[in-house]
Amino acid sequence: MVRMSAEERRESVIRAAMIEFARGGYNGTSTEVIAKRVGVSQPYLFRLFPGKQAIFLAASGRCCQEVAEVFRKASEGLEGEEALHAMGEAYQALIADDPDMLLMQMQMYVAVASAEASGDREFGEVLRAGWMEMYDTVRLALGPDVGDTAQFLAYGMLINVLVSMGFKPDHRVWAGFYDSSQLEK
Template structure:
């Protein structure tokens, strides 16, 4: 396996490990073990744990952004809104670790900010802004529509990450509010 292929394996393994254990709770040893490499080799690919986490976070945002772009291609407004929403729901259903990684990104940035490290969150915020801008453009550059879309996305994130099953009553208002307008 080439160094680039191994690096890709590390990113995928890191997304899984960080999704499940968070930034502070995940060791580089666990990531190395999942990939089947030594820690010293891991540090030849990445300068440290923070760099691995930030690359995993970037990849998480990039993947979600790509799903939004593909789903909304050739669509506008409400059609784009529904297509992106359905594509996002399918994405997190197919890859629950992606959702958990996203939630861990928010926790890690908030934790870093609380301890005075604003720089840590800069690249995560940049990735999130790319998602925001992609959704906003697909929705006709309307700030209100983009805010509404992403607010419901966060509601989905919270409900799914907390384990609420699709038939739980907490979803009722969500389902009613996202039905296409007649």
Template sequence: MSAEERRESVVRAAVAEFARSGYNGTSTETIAKRVGVSQPYLFRLFPGKQAIFLAASERCLADTRQVFTKAAEGLEGEELSQALARAYQRLIVDDPDKLLMQMQMYAAVAAAEAAGDHEFGERLRLGWAAMWDELYLLLGAEQEEATSFLAYGMLINVLASMGFPAGHRVWSGFHLATRSS
């Protein structure tokens, strides 16, 4: 395997490990073992744990943006909104590590900010802002619609990560999330 292929496998493993155990609960040793490399080799690919976490987080955001872009191809209006909502629902069901990684990312940035480390979250804020910008453009440059879509998405993240089953009453009213403004 080339260094780039190893780097890619580290990012995939890091998404899974950080999704399950968070930034502080995941060791670089665990990630190295999952990939089948030594820790020293891991640190030849990435300068440290924070760099691995940032790469995993950025991958998660980029993959989510890609899901939205692909779902939006050739669509507009209500059909577009519905396709984006379905695509995000599939992403959560098909790849729950992406959902959990998002939640861990928010928690890690909040903890770093509370500790006075404002640089840690800057790259992740840029990645999230890029997702907002992309949705804004996909939804016809409608700020209210992009904000509403992401607000419902965040609520879905919280409910899904807390394990509320699909038929639970907390999911009622979600038909409003797919109505076009």
């Protein structure tokens, strides 16, 4: 049997946490369920991370990094409309292939709102920094017009909401993304 290093085990915890937090949210996910998914004890989990919040922050940070990397790779060597379409297609493929990536993003927004409502601004600051990596990656690809970045991300958030709500691709709610004559509902 091959033993994992602490760094490899830490990586497996982040991956497991992304899945568990995506599905259960911050408050609805126990560290016990994360430890069980990884196959470690809770005490070992807390040797790798100081607490649940640190695990959530690591999972959220990884989620933002991975989305930003998808945008970077898709837009490499492209500009303007070509970059915009390539990033949009790459993002749609990402959330179709890995729905937990989308759910993790949505859980991040809920966790920040909840923490800030209870007076914890520091938690949100860390997550906003991760989200800014996605923003800056898109802005770099699309150029100096911040309106283009805002519009791209606004469409992305709408996609997140529609997919999260379970609207099928042929539903009329998607009409703004396609030629509406292609839709039946």
